[in-house]
Amino acid sequence: MTRRWPASGQPAILRTSGVRLAALGAAVAAMGAVIVFVVIYYGTLGSLRQTLDASVTNEIGEILPQGPATPPAVAAIAIRAALAQRPSRIFYALAGPNGAPLAGNLRLPPPAPGWHTLDAPEADAFAPGVTELRVLVVRLRGGASLLVGVDGTMIRRLNDLIRRSFLIGFGLTLSLGLAAGIGFGRKALARVNAVSLASREIMAGDLSRRIPLAGTGDEFDRLAETVNAMLDRMQHLMENLGAVGNDIAHDLRSPLARLRETLELALRDPDPAAAGAAIAEAIAQVDGALALCGAILRLAQIETGARRASFSDIDLTDLLDRLVETYETVAEEADHRLAAHVPRGLAIRGDAQLLNQMFANLIENAITHAGSAARIGLVARADPAGVTVRLTDDGPGIAPDRRGAALRRFGRLDPARHRPGYGLGLPLSAAIADLHDARFTLDAAAPGADRPGLAVTLVFPAGGVPRPG
Ligand SMILES: Nc1ncnc2c1ncn2[C@@H]1O[C@H](COP(=O)(O)OP(=O)(O)OP(=O)(O)O)[C@@H](O)[C@H]1O
Ligand SMILES: [Mg+2]
Structure with a gap:
């Protein structure tokens, strides 16, 4: 059953994790920008304003040596003296109780006592280029009031500059983040689309199709590699499955035809004893066919790798000793000689039943296919690379x-075609070796000799638990 995500109405690109991540990143960066703005804004402007306020307070102290009790006339003299000395950036306005100006360089009725920030439009500036004043108004005894102010235009400019920079930075962070996210999202979407397309084609039956790699080695490529490896394995299994079906049909046809012939003869034969013998023969043929089915199924099962789950530590010395013991007699009965050299304490990880079957197949092959009076050898050894088992004979070899x-x-090769057998022993052994990650090779036991013989070499990886020998 396929599951489809409900269409949310958003374009696909907005539903990609890349865009979502980028949006989140941009939002966090923008939040960071807001915090930086607040710190700079209040930090810089605050300390600047404090400095200005300090110079105003200082100046008031100069003009009013007795504080609010200073007579306005004394204050007026002090103002004039100060203006004569430094006429530029400090502003004074001394007004009588009725608001009439008494002294100063600012024609302005003083506002209520306390701190103020006064703005003026550019055209009507307090002085050329001075559009903001930071002022303190003090009420003198008797009702007169004194305003002292300093130029705060710089604060206003700085304020504008910080705000403008912040807005530009904030906008850039947000839009660059989103643009990058959309770019990444598009790329990711294209890769995912390629995977979906390939998957759909595979589902439609093209098992040879693979997910394309971008060659960047990124996580998409690694995922694609893993999926492709899985598809290779699946394709191999599917092909095997098909081949097994064909092989069974093909190889069962002749035993079934023989079986039919036997039964037909039994049916026609009036002699009950002959009919009985034919039925016994038929049963033997059916047993053979069943054994063939069993071997094919076992091979298919081994190739799936499922048996690996039941691996245990195997005492290989013990396993080979028992096999040699069993087959020595069989070999002697067929006029062969089986000689073995197996050191103590060989250990590997594996499935004892399958390993038994593999070595039995190989020894039986030597007994069956190596001709008459063959010398069969089994030598095992352990080295740092693993455990090697080599089975040789001095027959015609392959x-x-x-x-x-x-x-x-x-x-089944030519000389063996007339002997009993299905041609499954070697593939089964190779599959069992593969299951155990063992290297399985066929070569000549004595290259160049008259009877080169066959040597089957198995190298099991190191990693079994060695037993005291
Ligand atoms: N030791 C050997 N010497 C020479 N030929 C061999 C040897 N072992 C195998 N062969 C050849 O390889 C073929 C395949 O071997 P395999 O074990 O798969 O099948 P089989 O022995 O014919 O039948 P089965 O093992 O299924 O009963 C054999 O038919 C034979 O021709
Ligand atoms: Mg065989």
């Missing part, structure tokens, strides 16, 4: 260009 065919399912 020519290098026929080894691939011998390893294929139902691959």
Whole structure:
């Protein structure tokens, strides 16, 4: 069943994690910008205003040596003296109780006592270029009032500058963040779309299709590699499955035809004893067919790798000793000789039943296919690379260009075609070796010799728990 996400009405690009992450990032960056703005704004302007206020307070102290009790006339003299000395940036307005100006360089009725920030439009500035004043108004005894102010235009300019810079920075952060997010989101969306497209084609039946890699080695590429490896395995299994079906049908046809012939003969034969013998023969043929089915199914199961779950530590020395013991007699009965050299304490990880089956297949092959009076050898050894087991015989061997065919399912080479067997022993053994991550190779036991023989070498990876030998 396919599950579809409900269409949310947003364009696909806005639903990508890239855009969402970028939007989140841009929002956090913008928040950071707001905090920086607040700190700079209040920090800079606050301390600047304090400095201005301090100079105003200082100046008031100069003009009013007795504080509010200073007579206005004394204050007026002090103002004139101060203006004569430094006429520029300090502003004074001394007014009588009725508001009439008494002294100063500012024609302005003083506002209520206390601190004020006074603005003036550019055209009607307090002095050329002075549009903001920071002032303190003090009421003198007798009702007169004194205003002292300093130029605060710088504060206003700075204020505007900080605000403008902040707005530009904030806008840029937000829009660059979003643009980057949309860019990344688009790229990610294109990659995801490629994966969906490939997946759809695979689902439609094209098992050879793979997810394209961008070659950047990023997480998408790594994901695609893993999925592609999985698809390789699936394709291999599917092909195997198909091949197994074909092979079964193909290989069961002749035993079934023989079985039919046997039963037909039994039906026609009036002699009950002959009919009984034919039925016994038919049963033997059915057993053979069942054994074939069992072997094919086992091979298919081994190739899925599921048996790996039941691996345990195997005492390989013990396993090989028992096999050699069993097959020594069988070999002798067929006029062969089986000689083994297995050191103590060989250990590997694996499935004992399958390993038994693999070595039995290989020994049986030597007994069956190595001709008469063959010498069969089994040598095992352990080294840092792992455990090596080598099984040799001095029969005709398998020519290098026929080894691939011998390893294929139902691959039986010419001289063996008339002997019993299905051609499943070698592929089964190779599959079991593969399951154990063991290297499985076929070569000549004595290259160049008259009877080069076959050598099957298995190298199991190191990692078993060694047993005291
Ligand atoms: N030791 C050997 N010497 C020479 N030829 C061999 C040897 N082992 C295998 N072969 C060749 O490889 C073929 C495939 O071997 P495999 O074990 O897969 O099948 P089989 O022995 O014929 O049948 P099965 O093992 O299914 O009973 C054999 O039919 C035989 O021709
Ligand atoms: Mg065999």
